[in-house]
Amino acid sequence: MIRRFLTVLALPVTLFLFWYVASRTSESFYAPPLRTILVAFGDTWTWPRLRADVLPSLGRLAAGYLLAALLGVGLGIAVGASRRLRAAAEPVLEFFRAVPPPVLVPVIMVFAGIGNAMKVIVIVSGCVWPILLNTVEGVRAVDAALSDTSRAYGITGFARLRYLLLPGAAPQIITGLRQALSLAIILMVISEMVAASNGLGFTIVQFQRSFAIPQMWSGIIVLGLLGFVLSELFRLGERFALGWYHGRREAQRRS
Amino acid sequence: MLEVSGLRKVYRSQRREVEAIRDLTFTVDDGELVCVVGPSGCGKTTLLRCVAGLLGPTGGAVRLAGNAVTGPPPGMAVVFQEYGRSLFPWLSVHDNVDLPLRQKRVPRPRRAALVSEALTAVGLDGTQQSNPWQLSGGMQQRVAIARAVAYEPSVLLMDEPFAAVDAQTRAELEDLVRALWQRLGVTILFVTHDIDEAVYLGQRVLVLSASPTVVQDELLVDLPAARDQLHTRADARFTALRARVYEQIQAAKGAQPNTAISS
Amino acid sequence: MLRLSGLAGLLGLAELLPRLGLVDDDYLPPASRIVAALAAEARTAAFWTAVGDTLTAWAIGLVIACTLGVAAGVLIGAVPVLRTWTASTIEFLRPIPSVALIPLAVLLYGTGLGSTLLLVVYAAFWQVLVQVLHGVADVDPVAEETARSFRFSAWARVRHVLWPTALPYVFTGLRLAAAVALVLAVTAELVIGAPGLGSVIAVAQSSGAIATMDALIVVTGLLGVAINLGARLAERRLLSWHQSVRGEVAG
Ligand SMILES: Nc1ncnc2c1ncn2[C@@H]1O[C@H](COP(=O)(O)OP(=O)(O)O)[C@@H](O)[C@H]1O
Numbered sequence: 176m177i178r179r180f181l182t183v184l185a186l187p188v189t190l191f192l193f194w195y196v197a198s199r200t201s202e203s204f205y206a207p208p209l210r211t212i213l214v215a216f217g218d219t220w221t222w223p224r225l226r227a228d229v230l231p232s233l234g235r236l237a238a239g240y241l242l243a244a245l246l247g248v249g250l251g252i253a254v255g256a257s258r259r260l261r262a263a264a265e266p267v268l269e270f271f272r273a274v275p276p277p278v279l280v281p282v283i284m285v286f287a288g289i290g291n292a293m294k295v296i297v298i299v300s301g302c303v304w305p306i307l308l309n310t311v312e313g314v315r316a317v318d319a320a321l322s323d324t325s326r327a328y329g330i331t332g333f334a335r336l337r338y339l340l341l342p343g344a345a346p347q348i349i350t351g352l353r354q355a356l357s358l359a360i361i362l363m364v365i366s367e368m369v370a371a372s373n374g375l376g377f378t379i380v381q382f383q384r385s386f387a388i389p390q391m392w393s394g395i396i397v398l399g400l401l402g403f404v405l406s407e408l409f410r411l412g413e414r415f416a417l418g419w420y421h422g423r424r425e426a427q428r429r430s
Numbered sequence: 431m432l433e434v435s436g437l438r439k440v441y442r443s444q445r446r447e448v449e450a451i452r453d454l455t456f457t458v459d460d461g462e463l464v465c466v467v468g469p470s471g472c473g474k475t476t477l478l479r480c481v482a483g484l485l486g487p488t489g490g491a492v493r494l495a496g497n498a499v500t501g502p503p504p505g506m507a508v509v510f511q512e513y514g515r516s517l518f519p520w521l522s523v524h525d526n527v528d529l530p531l532r533q534k535r536v537p538r539p540r541r542a543a544l545v546s547e548a549l550t551a552v553g554l555d556g557t558q559q560s561n562p563w564q565l566s567g568g569m570q571q572r573v574a575i576a577r578a579v580a581y582e583p584s585v586l587l588m589d590e591p592f593a594a595v596d597a598q599t600r601a602e603l604e605d606l607v608r609a610l611w612q613r614l615g616v617t618i619l620f621v622t623h624d625i626d627e628a629v630y631l632g633q634r635v636l637v638l639s640a641s642p643t644v645v646q647d648e649l650l651v652d653l654p655a656a657r658d659q660l661h662t663r664a665d666a667r668f669t670a671l672r673a674r675v676y677e678q679i680q681a682a683k684g685a686q687p688n689t690a691i692s693s
Numbered sequence: 694m695l696r697l698s699g700l701a702g703l704l705g706l707a708e709l710l711p712r713l714g715l716v717d718d719d720y721l722p723p724a725s726r727i728v729a730a731l732a733a734e735a736r737t738a739a740f741w742t743a744v745g746d747t748l749t750a751w752a753i754g755l756v757i758a759c760t761l762g763v764a765a766g767v768l769i770g771a772v773p774v775l776r777t778w779t780a781s782t783i784e785f786l787r788p789i790p791s792v793a794l795i796p797l798a799v800l801l802y803g804t805g806l807g808s809t810l811l812l813v814v815y816a817a818f819w820q821v822l823v824q825v826l827h828g829v830a831d832v833d834p835v836a837e838e839t840a841r842s843f844r845f846s847a848w849a850r851v852r853h854v855l856w857p858t859a860l861p862y863v864f865t866g867l868r869l870a871a872a873v874a875l876v877l878a879v880t881a882e883l884v885i886g887a888p889g890l891g892s893v894i895a896v897a898q899s900s901g902a903i904a905t906m907d908a909l910i911v912v913t914g915l916l917g918v919a920i921n922l923g924a925r926l927a928e929r930r931l932l933s934w935h936q937s938v939r940g941e942v943a944g
């Protein structure tokens with residue numbers, strides 16, 4: 176237990192200390208001492224600021240991501256379940272997936288302005304493709320033997336969706352959701368950097384433009400922490416949802 | 431009664447056509463246990479999928495109790511060859527057996543009774559909450575059988591269910607199938623490539639030729655209804671029947687040298 | 694046929710919706726106008742310079758990221774001690790969104806190529822590293838033990854056991870990295886104003902040339918499709934070669 180703790184913490188702590196010590200007497204304008212950054216961190220990210228800038232960001236992120244998940248999985252199942260629809264839709268989907276999502280910001284600004292709606296739409300329209308394509312792939316890869324079994328035992332309609340398609344495609348769907356999560360954070364930050372009056376991306380660019388360097392660094396750290404926390408949460412959720420999948424893989428590896 | 435008449439199945443893909451079944455005609459009476467035996471690749475799975483309504487035939491028809499089979503008919507249960515893959519890995523053993531019953535809208539108390547009865551019958555008490563992949567191959571096959579039994583089918587189709595389990599387990603499962611059949615009075619169509627198994631289990635054996643497939647021979651297994659692994663297999667009558675099936679399969683290969691080479 | 698019908702349907706829709714007045718054609722110009730704008734752009738030198746800038750940043754960034762990612766991955770993967778001690782750090786650094794570095798890039802490099810490269814390399818590096826580590830973890834313990842029992846040197850084990858196992862994962866990493874690198878290259882240009890397609894899009898938007906902007910966005914999409922197809926093709930070519938060679942040796 177203690178050993179495990181050590182291996183987990185040793186390198187991060189060493190790096191942190193190294194940064195702290197090496198930057199102690201730093202005169203560089205761009206890389207102030209870590210001490211200064213930490214002090215700025217405490218001063219900057221107070222409760223009012225969290226409420227004014229971090230909460231709105233998180234709200235947009237959650238709204239956009241959840242909408243994209245619903246849309247992506249829903250459409251993905253519909254497309255994946257029909258061979259003809261899939262053949263017709265695939266080239267179009269491949270194209271939309273290949274468009275670098277941040278270029279959607281200016282397009283969407285044209286008709287959705289620069290409010291919350293724009294940010295949510297940007298996140299949805301960027302995140303929906305990986306979810307959609309992975310869901311299509313997952314539905315297509317549902318085991319033929321299971322599909323036959325379901326038909327033979329009259330598992331059709333909603334039950335087919337609930338017990339066959341969704342869980343069968345779940346590993347792929349989750350891969351798509353994971354890709355979409357990092358995209359969602361990127362799009363949230365960018366849409367706020369380009370056009371906003373509050374939010375994490377806006378604040379951090381504000382610091383940079385006013386040359387508040389320690390504050391800017393502290394903002395980068397906040398973004399890093401946000402990314403880390405969200406990916407850990409996602410991992411927990413995944414372990415819960417795909418317990419059977421990892422268990423079976425382990426079982427197959429052992430045999 | 432299950433009637434298969436003039437059944438033909440050709441698989442078509444862009445590049446080529448495979449005539450899996452040329453012409454099959456036979457019937458299975460209610461409550462009968464009929465074994466279908468034939469070499470690998472002769473179209474046994476294809477036949478079963480047509481009977482189960484999972485595959486549309488190219489020609490001919492399948493009728494169950496006088497009605498043409500066009501989709502999976504109610505009251506029919508299937509145990510697939512790929513037993514491991516035919517169990518839902520994300521459901522527990524209990525839920526795997528329970529799910530088809532829920533689709534049949536069986537009331538909850540009756541479902542609970544059916545599930546635990548079926549699992550007890552196949553000797554799987556105490557694994558209800560496990561996931562299928564935590565069980566051995568033989569146990570997984572028992573779950574698939576339990577699922578079929580709990581469904582209370584009038585017709586049970588089994589596709590080489592024991593092809594991938596060890597000899598010991600296989601013997602046990604064969605006896606289990608006969609015991610369940612005698613107790614439930616269900617019609618069973620049992621497909622296998624194993625001649626011994628076909629003769630040991632069946633009341634009647636249908637011998638299929640190699641591809642292009644027709645019924646090569648049909649014989650009555652006039653062994654006593656009470657069978658056991660030790661005495662039945664040592665019985666002179668058993669040996670004679672087995673030899674006859676073997677000859678027929680050899681003859682099927684020899685009789686059609688041209689097609690055998692070309693396939 | 695079906696595959697083309699989907700694309701044709703999309704184009705038809707993009708033409709008809711604005712023409713019928715179902716959407717405002719100030720927001721979404723009809724497809725024909727976008728195509729016309731694209732043709733007009735393609736005749737300007739500035740357009741091709743922008744495409745060249747974007748692809749240059751993409752290629753340089755990708756090469757740096759892949760070299761670093763593969764080297765670090767194999768090193769960490771080959772030395773079990775390193776693997777255990779770096780795992781938590783990698784798990785912590787990987788999810789840090791690359792765009793968090795935008796302000797830093799601006800301060801360090803302004804609107805130059807360096808800004809784009811910083812973001813591209815950072816984002817693509819993790820894709821490669823994570824895949825290589827997956828690949829290394831996938832090494833069959835039996836193969837590893839066989840190599841040990843024949844007293845293979847450490848280098849020979851990397852060369853003959855670890856690398857061949859990891860190779861398919863390396864390619865997956867390269868494919869993912871190639872896609873991500875394009876996203877980040879365009880992003881840096883769009884947000885920071887580094888030269889390239891992204892900054893041309895920003896200019897078109899702020900000057901209200903919506904059809905031109907849409908045309909440029911279509912171009913980024915086409916670049917993305919080309920990169921994905923190219924990467925997949927390369928993967929299939931190179932990996933099938935690799936497997937067939939292994940098959941020959943084994944047979
Ligand atoms: N989906 C399919 N498409 C094309 N050919 C098939 C398909 N399924 C089976 N076949 C072919 O049909 C023949 C019979 O297959 P099958 O019914 O699985 O035989 P068996 O179960 O007796 O081993 C084989 O030659 C096989 O290759």
Ligand SMILES: [Mg+2]
Pocket residue numbers: 474475476511590
């Ligand atoms: Mg078969």
